[in-house]
Amino acid sequence: MSPHLILQVVAKLLIPLIVIFGFYVQFHGEYGPGGGFQAGVIIAVAVILYALIFGIEAARRTVPPVVVRFGAALGVLIFAGVGVATLFMNGAGEPLNYLDYDALHPDQGHHTGQHYGIILIEIGVLTTVSSVMLAIFYAFAGRVPDIPDEEW
Amino acid sequence: MQFLADFLPAGIAMHAPALIVVIPLITAALAALMPNGRVAWIVALITAAAVALLSLNLLGQVMNEGVISYHMGGWAPPLGIEYRVDMLNVALLLLVGFVGLLCVFYALPSVADEIAENKQALFYSAFLVCFAGLLGVTITGDAFNVFVFLEISSISTYVLIAMGAGKDRRALTASYNYLILGTIGATFFVIGVGFLYMATGTLNMADMAAILEANGHNRVSQAAFAFIVVGLGLKAAMFPLHVWLPNAYAFAPNFVTAFLASTATKVAFYALIRFLFSVFHPDVSFVEMSFVWLFAVVGTIAMVVASLQAVFQTDARRLLAYSSVAQVGYMMLGLGMGTASGLSAGLLHLMNHALMKGALFMALGAFALNFGVRRIKDLAGMGKTMPASAMAFTIAGLSLVGVPLTVGFTSKWYLVTAALERGWWWAVAALMLSSLLALAYVARLLSAIWMDSPPTHHGELTQRRLAPWMVLVPMSILALANIYFFFHADPLVWLARSAAEAVMGGS
Numbered sequence: 001m002s003p004h005l006i007l008q009v010v011a012k013l014l015i016p017l018i019v020i021f022g023f024y025v026q027f028h029g030e031y032g033p034g035g036g037f038q039a040g041v042i043i044a045v046a047v048i049l050y051a052l053i054f055g056i057e058a059a060r061r062t063v064p065p066v067v068v069r070f071g072a073a074l075g076v077l078i079f080a081g082v083g084v085a086t087l088f089m090n091g092a093g094e095p096l097n098y099l100d101y102d103a104l105h106p107d108q109g110h111h112t113g114q115h116y117g118i119i120l121i122e123i124g125v126l127t128t129v130s131s132v133m134l135a136i137f138y139a140f141a142g143r144v145p146d147i148p149d150e151e152w
Numbered sequence: 153m154q155f156l157a158d159f160l161p162a163g164i165a166m167h168a169p170a171l172i173v174v175i176p177l178i179t180a181a182l183a184a185l186m187p188n189g190r191v192a193w194i195v196a197l198i199t200a201a202a203v204a205l206l207s208l209n210l211l212g213q214v215m216n217e218g219v220i221s222y223h224m225g226g227w228a229p230p231l232g233i234e235y236r237v238d239m240l241n242v243a244l245l246l247l248v249g250f251v252g253l254l255c256v257f258y259a260l261p262s263v264a265d266e267i268a269e270n271k272q273a274l275f276y277s278a279f280l281v282c283f284a285g286l287l288g289v290t291i292t293g294d295a296f297n298v299f300v301f302l303e304i305s306s307i308s309t310y311v312l313i314a315m316g317a318g319k320d321r322r323a324l325t326a327s328y329n330y331l332i333l334g335t336i337g338a339t340f341f342v343i344g345v346g347f348l349y350m351a352t353g354t355l356n357m358a359d360m361a362a363i364l365e366a367n368g369h370n371r372v373s374q375a376a377f378a379f380i381v382v383g384l385g386l387k388a389a390m391f392p393l394h395v396w397l398p399n400a401y402a403f404a405p406n407f408v409t410a411f412l413a414s415t416a417t418k419v420a421f422y423a424l425i426r427f428l429f430s431v432f433h434p435d436v437s438f439v440e441m442s443f444v445w446l447f448a449v450v451g452t453i454a455m456v457v458a459s460l461q462a463v464f465q466t467d468a469r470r471l472l473a474y475s476s477v478a479q480v481g482y483m484m485l486g487l488g489m490g491t492a493s494g495l496s497a498g499l500l501h502l503m504n505h506a507l508m509k510g511a512l513f514m515a516l517g518a519f520a521l522n523f524g525v526r527r528i529k530d531l532a533g534m535g536k537t538m539p540a541s542a543m544a545f546t547i548a549g550l551s552l553v554g555v556p557l558t559v560g561f562t563s564k565w566y567l568v569t570a571a572l573e574r575g576w577w578w579a580v581a582a583l584m585l586s587s588l589l590a591l592a593y594v595a596r597l598l599s600a601i602w603m604d605s606p607p608t609h610h611g612e613l614t615q616r617r618l619a620p621w622m623v624l625v626p627m628s629i630l631a632l633a634n635i636y637f638f639f640h641a642d643p644l645v646w647l648a649r650s651a652a653e654a655v656m657g658g659s
Contacts, residue, residue, distance in 0.1 A: 069184065073277075076181035080174060087167055098170035100226035 004053065011053040018046040026126055030115070036122035040129025047130075048137050056141045065138055068131045075128025082120045156212025165209055169222035169235040172206040172245065173288045173301075175199055180280035189272025193260050196276045200253040203287065207242070207249035214242045221293070229293070230359035236293030239654035243499065243647045244290045244422045248415045251506050252283055254626035255411040255514075261620040262517050266319055266405045275315055279411070282308035286419045295345045295431070296355045298423055299338065302387065306334045309416060313404040326399035333386060333396040341383030347376030348431070357431050365433060374438055380427050381442065387420035390484060391454030394477040401473035406517030409469060413476055413513050414506035421483055421502060425495070429655035434490055448488030452582045454481025459589035463596070468516055468528050471593055472509065475552065478586060479505045482567060485579060489570055496645075496652035497566035503644055504551070504559040507637070511548035511630035515541045518619040518627065528596060533606025533614065541619050542601050544631035549594040551634040554587050559637045559644070566645070 002008060022042035029035030051059030083098045101117025157165070164171065179199040186192040213220055214237055222235040237245075259279075267275050285305025289298055310331045316323030349355055351372040352363040364373060386393040397417075401409045432439045455478050462474035479501070486498020518541040519525050519534055535542040551558035564583060571579040606614040618624075637644050 073181040073184040077178060080178045080181070083170075083174065084178070087170075097223055097226045098167060098174065 007053050011049055015046045015050055018049065019043055022046065026122060029122055030118050036125025037129050040126045041133055044130040044133030047134055051141065063134060068134045068138065071127050071131030072135060075124045075131065078124030078127060079121055082117060156208055157216045160209045165213065168206045168210050169220060169237055169291055172203055173284055173291060175202050176280045176284035176287065180277045180284060183280055184274055184277035186273045189263065189269060189276065192273035192276040196256050196280055199280060200256040204249040204253045207245040210237055211242050211246060214239060230354045230356035233297055234293040234356055235291050237291060240651040241290045241422065243651045244419060245287065247418065247503055247506055248286050248290065251414045251510055252411065254510065254629060255407060258410065258514055258623055258626040259407040261622050262407045262521055263405065265521050267315055268318055278308045278311045282312060286415055289419050289423055293357050294355055295348060295357055295360065299342045299345055302341065303338055305416065306338060309412065312408045313400050316404045320403050323403035326403045330396040330400045337383045337386030340379045344376045344379030344383060347372050347379065351376065360431050369436055377432055377438065384420055384424040384427065388417050388424055389477055389480050391450045391458065391477065391481060397477060398470050398473040401476065402467050402470040406513065406520055410510055410513035410517060414510040417476065417480060418502050418506060421480065425487065425655060440490065443488045443490040447484045448579065451481040451484030451488055452579060454478055454484065455582055455586035459586050459593065462593045463589060466527055468526060468531060468597060471528065472512055475590065475593065476509060486567055486570065489574055491570060491574060492652045492656045493573055494570040495656065496648040497563065497570045499651050500566055500644060500648035501563035503648065504563045507559060507630055507633050508548045508551045511544055511627055511634065512552065514623065514627040514630065515545035518623045521623065522617045522619060528600050531597065531600040532604035535602040537606050537614050537616050538619060540624055541627065544627045545601065546598060547631040547634055549598055553590045553594050557638055558634050562638055562641050
């Protein structure tokens, strides 16, 4: 039996809640404090907690470093891609500029398009921030000391 | 020149100011996903070619229509972020675009040699982020946006320099030093922008200038000026603030050094000009004072002292790095004259310096690629073992001294003329002295390359070894450009002059 049984049980309870809270912060971001950056950190924290309790190897199996690298790039692509999409979607027949979110929902008023835009952007931020947080954690946690502890 | 404005489809041309920054930013993310370095290199090459084309197109548009203003997200300035292209920044965009393209072409063999295989794709990704940052600083008309892009380019530069650790662990400390100093510079700059915001209530540069002119200057805007000059001076390696540069250039991967030496400090220098002339007005008393008592004096000291330091270096790239500091001094001197001819001479030297330093660092990279040499004495006999690269190095080296038949002569000629117009004989004397010192340090390199015999290996002379053609082609283009633009100086001189006139208000 693992000596960390209590920690493991509590962590199993907490991790889903942390992720849900992360999504709450994400999707409440445009009304109150929060947003993609904070939510990304919170969701990354869930995985980091998992790594602390169950070991770095278990975390690496759950969220492999390849996925982390892919997520970091994907977030940037979503973020910048929203702006590029607005270039292709000419709102109401007139050409719009880069990042002009009005194009995203041309039938409704000005606000709806802007609202869609910020939600899409925040999803990109969430993806990149949580991936980069994990990448930094993996890089530090996976570091082998230059001199092994026994040789000090 | 109508074809320059027309060769791209209208839909792309209309959005060119945004695309020139967005394309490298997006492809940076794509490059990070690529399975190996070679594919990522192709992404980088396509990006750099696209950027070069867009910059040509922007040049055509600016020549036809004058200043282009692009409103990000359809929010009109001064509230929204404005990308503003005039003759001054289009010159810089062209420089960054084309030198970037040549450097990327050169990158493949050099990066394959210096960077671990599993990191190459990420390396190109970092390069593209840096590229996007430099272009962003150049094109934006929003003071805070300048800071953001300055940080984007700087942070990726720290990474790029640290990647030299594969060959020499000292790259890590060089990068760390640059990180600390670069962050201080960026902080100073953003404090200055904050003060300007306090004084004017706007972040749009054109709007700032109008409000400052209407309301007059006060302590806050003076403090802003001081902070911005120091912050950007650090980034541009203005003389006493240059200490990060020699090590950063000496230990970075060769491709990075060639790229940074010909673009990064230039872009920071551009930002300085933009703030001095377009935000603060050169007629304001404290700005005018800073020209004579700060830029001209500091530039002159840099020309002499940094050249003197260069003479005593043992590492070839450190020598050229100190020489870069001295060349920034030339540009500062041109800027410090405060006249249109002085500024255009400074800008001309900026472009010419990119041509020479690009070729010089590429040639040193070629030597390092084939023989792994870095110290000056190890360059012995390169004239016999690598004649083509040694030839390119020699042309660019002579251009650095300012020998006739090279562009170095042209820009020094314009600098001297501009100095004489103002009656600054001391500046002419300093220019001559600095050129003599340049002759001394270039002669050290050239004598090692041509006079010394190649090292022997088990009693046999080292064999001739040709650099890869992907290294030779961009290096030769840059070296020949050093000669070509002496005989056809008009395009560059015209570009520099119209750039200077664009910010001096057509005087």
